[in-house]
Amino acid sequence: MSTPQAVSLRLASASPRRRDLLASIGVGVEVFPTAVDETPHAGESPAAYVARLARDKAQAGAAGTALPTLGSDTAVVLGQRILGKPRDREEAVAMLSALSGTTHDVMTGVAVTGPHGMLSTHVVTRVTLREIQPAEIDAYWRSGEPVDKAGAYAIQGLAAIFVERIEGSHSAVVGLPLFETAKLLTRQGVSLWGERPAVP
Numbered sequence: 518m519s520t521p522q523a524v525s526l527r528l529a530s531a532s533p534r535r536r537d538l539l540a541s542i543g544v545g546v547e548v549f550p551t552a553v554d555e556t557p558h559a560g561e562s563p564a565a566y567v568a569r570l571a572r573d574k575a576q577a578g579a580a581g582t583a584l585p586t587l588g589s590d591t592a593v594v595l596g597q598r599i600l601g602k603p604r605d606r607e608e609a610v611a612m613l614s615a616l617s618g619t620t621h622d623v624m625t626g627v628a629v630t631g632p633h634g635m636l637s638t639h640v641v642t643r644v645t646l647r648e649i650q651p652a653e654i655d656a657y658w659r660s661g662e663p664v665d666k667a668g669a670y671a672i673q674g675l676a677a678i679f680v681e682r683i684e685g686s687h688s689a690v691v692g693l694p695l696f697e698t699a700k701l702l703t704r705q706g707v708s709l710w711g712e713r714p715a716v717p
């Protein structure tokens with residue numbers, strides 16, 4: 518039986534993927550979802566948008582705790598269009614039809630508050646999807662997977678069969694760039710890998 522990880526971070530996110538990604542590098546979290554306004558500002562670039570939302574979520578989540586707090590935001594970017602989570606079937610079908618056969622960017626912002634103030638970064642990953650037929654889009658929607666995913670697809674799930682190529686960070690597409698996140702956490706004094714018995 519595995520021992521529960523000690524809590525060393527507040528996770529300002531409702532995303533189970535982010536919790537699982539942090540657990541995979543040995544960081545136990547206290548989950549504290551926030552409700553920040555995700556409307557893009559006029560003229561805001563997609564990179565500035567995800568970085569701002571990550572900071573807003575970290576800031577809102579840090580209220581009333583001494584723990585370092587992490588916020589993050591993932592958006593799929595096609596040209597200058599920011600695709601968030603689809604509101605309904607129609608929007609999901611429109612997103613997947615637009616993304617079919619394209620190479621697009623997935624941008625993830627991450628921000629961590631702590632003894633060194635607010636530290637943040639953003640990561641851009643290039644994803645190429647093969648052409649997806651309308652009947653596949655319909656079947657994919659009915660799987661239930663697209664509903665809470667930016668761009669209406671999950672690279673780590675059934676949509677893996679559409680992903681021809683990825684350049685950059687797989688974990689960033691899933692919701693948190695682990696390489697860059699580890700650097701921010703270390704700078705804020707959060708230890709990685711948890712408490713593990715040494716292998717003799």
Ligand SMILES: Cc1cn([C@H]2C[C@H](O)[C@@H](COP(=O)(O)OP(=O)(O)OP(=O)(O)O)O2)c(=O)[nH]c1=O
Nearest residue numbers: 530531532590591666667670671672690691692
């Ligand atoms: C593109 C893509 C996104 N996603 C997910 C990551 C994010 O959870 C979600 C994008 O929505 P976000 O607004 O970034 O996050 P969230 O609403 O899930 O959680 P919170 O705001 O509370 O932190 O899409 C995948 O799981 N796989 C993918 O391939």
